Amino acid sequence: MSSLRLPRLSSLRALRHRDFAFILAGATLSNIGTWMEVLALGVYVTKVTGRAEWTGGVAALTFLPAIVLSPLGGALADRFDRRRYVALGTALELLLAGTLATLAFTGRLTVPAIAVVSFLNGCVTSLFLPAFTALIVSAVPKDDLHSALSLDSAQYNLGRICGPALGAAVVTLVGVEWALLTNTLSFLAVLVGLAFARGATSTGTPPTGSLWTGIAEGMKVAREDPGIALALLGTLLVALCIAPFTALAPVMAIRVLNLDAGATSLLVGAQGTGALLAALAAGSLADRFGRGRLLEWCVLLIGLMAAAYWLSPSLPVAALAVLGLGSLYMLTNTGLATLCQTRVPAEMRARIASFSGMLLYAGFTFGVWLQGALADRLGVRLVTASAALSFFVLAVMLRSLRPRAFAVLET
Known part of the structure; x- marks a missing residue:
């Protein structure tokens, strides 16, 4: 695999x-378009329905x-050329994004259609x-894996910075439909990037048994490896208690702060800015403090x-x-993902x-719906802050019961 000459800053090695x-590069451009769509649809649903439950529910x-399809997707991906599969x-x-854009331009966009x-x-x-x-893991050697996953998170969160700003401008100036069209076209950037990345494909020996056998084998590894099991549990709890803040930003802005x-x-x-800055510093922070210690402090602080x-x-x-929350969220998720990928x-x-x-989405799906529904009945601040503090209590309990819980990250 060919390499480019770049500075030796550890966070950028990949x-x-x-x-x-x-x-x-392709994913970055596409995510800018995706976040334009996220903002446009979030504002549309919030204004049309006036309910946090609908905003969180659609998200x-x-x-x-x-919850059902992720294990199947993983088993399929380990059987085929991953570059073509992703394409x-x-x-x-692209087709689904184009459908939303078409509905918007023809005046047929509705909340049920968005759902x-x-x-x-x-x-x-x-x-x-x-x-x-x-x-992306197969595109870099193991030593640059943490850098690759940090930069992948950085590009995702760069979309959070540029996408919403562009989306708000486009929605205000020319309407929701143009933001949706921009997102549709942005998927072309991913296809172009994949066309040039000809060396990144499947590695290792593909499984020969049934799909269900492959899923069962993966579950066995995840269950028996203490590091992976801990990372998966952490992923679920973060998704359940913390992650809903990403989808409920329109609720915070419009209903809590009475803005637009x-x-x-x-x-x-x-x-996104916090996550991007953290991603650029993640490699250096991990080199200085160790991945385990860095993740431990992020888990303890993110709830507060x-x-x-x-x-x-x-x-x-x-x-x-x-x-600050975006920074901690990025560092926590990257640390958990790196642990999983380095041990298999x-x-x-x-x-x-x-x-x-699967655990991330299951936790987020239930968490964002439940927090949104309870917020409509009990108040946004009470429900969301209580969920965050509950996570902090769980993190402190884990730290007390298993003071070396994240030491497996250093092995």
Whole structure:
């Protein structure tokens, strides 16, 4: 695999590898378009329905299929050429995005239509995202894996910075339909990146048994490896208690702070900025403190930071708090993902990634719906801050009962 000459900053090491750089560039442009769509649809649903339950519920539909389909997607990804498999999934996402844009331009966009397309998009993502994770892992050597996953998170969160700002401008100036069209076209960037990344494909020996046998083998590895088991549990709890803040930004801006789409854009962008800065520093922080210690402190602090965000009295305070929350969220998820991927052979990477995705989406789906529904009845601040503080209590209990719980990250 060819490499590019870049500075030796540890967080950027993965960019030396040509295939990874092409894949990352395509994904970055696509995610900017995706976050334009997320903001446009979030604002649309919130304004049309006026209910946090609907905003959270529609967002949850994107992740609901992963509860069932992620393990199947992981098993399929370990059997095929991952580059072509990801290209197929991207083409389907382009088709679904185009459907929303067409409905908007023809004046037929409705909340039920958004819900249906969101669910179908969740099905596609569930089946193909494990392959994308395994693809970027196979594009770099093991020593650069933490850098690759950090940069992948960075590009995702760069979309959070640019996408909502562009989305808010487009929605304000020319309407929701143009934001949806921009997202549709952005998927072409992924296809171009994959076309140039010809060296990134499957590695290892593909499984020869049935799909269900492959899934069972992956579950056995995940259950028996203490590091992977701990990482998967952490992924579930973060998704359940903390992650809903990503989908409920319109609720925070519009219902809690009594502002508009511009405030939503600012909050989402601040979260993305924090995550991007953390991603660029992740490699250096891990080298200095160790991956285990870094993850331990992130797990202990993220609940307190989330509570501070939800209890913020004004937009500037909320933006500052979500900047820190975005940083901790990125470092926590990257640390958990790195642990999973470094402890499995190449031929099982997609399956392990699929289990992580399944728990992430299951926890997020239930968490965002439940927090949204309870917020309509008990109050947004009370429900969301309580969930965040509950996570902090669980983290302290884990730290007390198992003071060396994250030491496996250093092995």
